[in-house]
Amino acid sequence: MSIDACELCPVREHALCSCLNDEERIILSSLSQRRRLMAGETVMWAGDESRICANLQSGVLKVVAATTDGREQIVSLVYPADFVGEPYTTEIAFTVTALSDAELCTFPRLLFERFLEEHARMGNLLLQRTLGALKDARTRMLTLARLSAGEKVAGLLLDMAVRAGRHSYLPDQSEPVTFDLPMTRGHMADVLGMTIETVSRQLTKLKSAEVVVLSGARTITIVDGNALKKRAMAA
Amino acid sequence: MSIDACELCPVREHALCSCLNDEERIILSSLSQRRRLMAGETVMWAGDESRICANLQSGVLKVVAATTDGREQIVSLVYPADFVGEPYTTEIAFTVTALSDAELCTFPRLLFERFLEEHARMGNLLLQRTLGALKDARTRMLTLARLSAGEKVAGLLLDMAVRAGRHSYLPDQSEPVTFDLPMTRGHMADVLGMTIETVSRQLTKLKSAEVVVLSGARTITIVDGNALKKRAMAA
DNA sequence: GAACCGCCTTGATCTGGATCAAGGATCTGC
DNA sequence: GCAGATCCTTGATCCAGATCAAGGCGGTTC
Missing domain, CATH: 2.60.120.10 (Jelly Rolls)
Structure with missing residues (x-):
């Protein structure tokens, strides 16, 4: 010592x-x-x-x-x-x-x-x-208690983007941002009070809507930050 | 002053x-x-x-x-x-x-x-x-996030009993306890993250099961405290 | 005591997300 | 590079609780 x-x-x-x-x-x-x-x-x-x-x-x-x-x-x-x-x-x-x-x-x-x-x-x-x-x-x-599965997942992705980018992900960002998800689907589900399957389906939905791109299970690119914010929407 | x-x-x-x-x-x-x-x-x-x-x-x-x-x-x-x-x-x-x-x-x-x-x-x-x-x-x-409607309502009733009885409602109480609910069904729903209807139905269910007696909408008697605790069950 | 209003109950129906089930992708150690 | 273990996705089905709808109390006002 x-x-x-x-x-x-x-x-x-x-x-x-x-x-x-x-x-x-x-x-x-x-x-x-x-x-x-x-x-x-x-x-x-x-x-x-x-x-x-x-x-x-x-x-x-x-x-x-x-x-x-x-x-x-x-x-x-x-x-x-x-x-x-x-x-x-x-x-x-x-x-x-x-x-x-x-x-x-x-x-x-x-x-x-x-x-x-x-x-x-x-x-x-x-x-x-x-x-x-x-x-x-x-x-x-x-x-x-009050958000839908889609709102929960969108909100969590925004939180993680802020943290991953060391606060560089500004509220009105419109550039795509890529980062690694710091947790498994299971942990996301435990944080959001839902099941793994529902988290996965919501991510797939965001992918289909071209709001995000998933490269492998753990790397994500937020393509349309504003759309993601619209889906998160909690005050 | x-x-x-x-x-x-x-x-x-x-x-x-x-x-x-x-x-x-x-x-x-x-x-x-x-x-x-x-x-x-x-x-x-x-x-x-x-x-x-x-x-x-x-x-x-x-x-x-x-x-x-x-x-x-x-x-x-x-x-x-x-x-x-x-x-x-x-x-x-x-x-x-x-x-x-x-x-x-x-x-x-x-x-x-x-x-x-x-x-x-x-x-x-x-x-x-x-x-x-x-x-x-x-x-x-x-x-x-994780309790059922029945568990939520039972737990809230126990909390309110403790508060109403000025802490006289002991963990292993087996005597009936009567008190006035300090809030409306709507407020209970807002606290528990559910709807008025569901709160009401859960109370009716507790009444039918003879766990509680409701005298008018606002006065309640907990008849079987242990049964109520069993229904609350969260750690 | 009639009309009103806020609160509560009950019934019928709908639906978002859980649950059940079956693979497919990735990673790890050897 | 193959065996096994995790992790992830997708599909089919189910159900708890939301939503929609219709009265039923009590109280209060005039």
């Missing part, structure tokens, strides 16, 4: 700790433990005791809500620099699993909470991020 | 400001403005500038997400002592409307944010409440 373990951190400019000065950051770093995950590995299980919080350094995680009889819903996707975990909670409510290989910078929950309380700027930043996550969750409630 | 306007506040022991000492509370109070709402009146409109935050003193509010073409989803219900508003946001994302007559203690957003930053204990409390709201929203995402 080097004196300053954050030196090489790929997300040091964007994670929660980016608001700290060197001195504070070194204190926080002394509480941290790096953890490497394989794709498919689970970070925390619903029902377990809430023991850690973490910043994601690389990879993508899913946060899953499930019924006792096994129906599942992905309630959030976690990207690098995002915060994961359930502070101020004793029992984990949602299972968190790696979709790809991933790296985490973890903290024991109680120490993390104490640190938050003693470093108000970071507490405030986490508040802002949590408010953002809440807005996202509520927006997705509308999607899940 | 009295020297200490909080004296008579019905939620002073439970709202965010309950963590403040007298001195701090008086400062916050000096920023506040009381607002009285009629049932049906809207507090803030999606799309407007985010100008105020507030604590609810009495009544019940709904927070609504809507598509551009008018489909709506209630994403949250706000009860006395709860916080309302969208701090750290310039544009309101969700319309907030009173379901009953209501009273608010409002603050200009920017002053409220500054106060939060200068009073870390309250900032931390708002963080905890926001984390709770996030958990609630994510749980409801599972409900909206």
Whole structure:
């Protein structure tokens, strides 16, 4: 363990700790433990005791809500620099699993909470991020409950285009954009609250309508962004 | 305006400001403005500038997400002592409307944010409440996306029983419990992401199965709490 | 007490998406 | 480059819940 373990951190400019000065950051770093995950590995299980919080350094995680009889819903996707975990909670409510290989910078929950309380700027930043996550969750409630399958898929493709293009996919883009879908049909279905078959059929429909081109199952080109937006249409 | 306007506040022991000492509370109070709402009146409109935050003193509010073409989803219900508003946001994302007559203690957003930053204990409390709201929203995402109509209605009845009974409706209650439904069939449908007709039919089904007794449209007795729980079943 | 209005129930019908079923494409390891 | 495992597509059928339609309560107003 080097004196300053954050030196090489790929997300040091964007994670929660980016608001700290060197001195504070070194204190926080002394509480941290790096953890490497394989794709498919689970970070925390619903029902377990809430023991850690973490910043994601690389990879993508899913946060899953499930019924006792096994129906599942992905309630959030976690990207690098995002915060994961359930502070101020004793029992984990949602299972968190790696979709790809991933790296985490973890903290024991109680120490993390104490640190938050003693470093108000970071507490405030986490508040802002949590408010953002809440807005996202509520927006997705509308999607899940009221949009049609076609609207859901079109909206997800637009979201993924924005993320894939590092925010270069502007709202009124009219140039074709090509990127790789970052998830399987199954994950899309889990995010959108539908089945694999319906996702697939909607993609086929977009292809037939020449709104997108699919080159193999995972590479997509959005040919007519405006048409896609028209099909997404949620506020 | 009295020297200490909080004296008579019905939620002073439970709202965010309950963590403040007298001195701090008086400062916050000096920023506040009381607002009285009629049932049906809207507090803030999606799309407007985010100008105020507030604590609810009495009544019940709904927070609504809507598509551009008018489909709506209630994403949250706000009860006395709860916080309302969208701090750290310039544009309101969700319309907030009173379901009953209501009273608010409002603050200009920017002053409220500054106060939060200068009073870390309250900032931390708002963080905890926001984390709770996030958990609630994510749980409801599972409900909206994966539960059947029967499961949704049973679950909502249980939630309402807990709230109506001031937390006296224990998880393993086996005594009948009677209370008034705090909302119309239409609001239940908006909360659960379904139609009025389906809510009504599910209630009729519960009545036929002698799980509940309906005395008039608004008074309900849960006769067989365990059967109701079996029908709700989400984790 | 008649007319009205908002809320609720019930019935008949329709339909979007789930479910069931059968391959076809891609990728992996050897 | 072949065997096996995933992942994806497409077709056929089914069904839960939406939609369309028609009254039935209670309350309130005058």
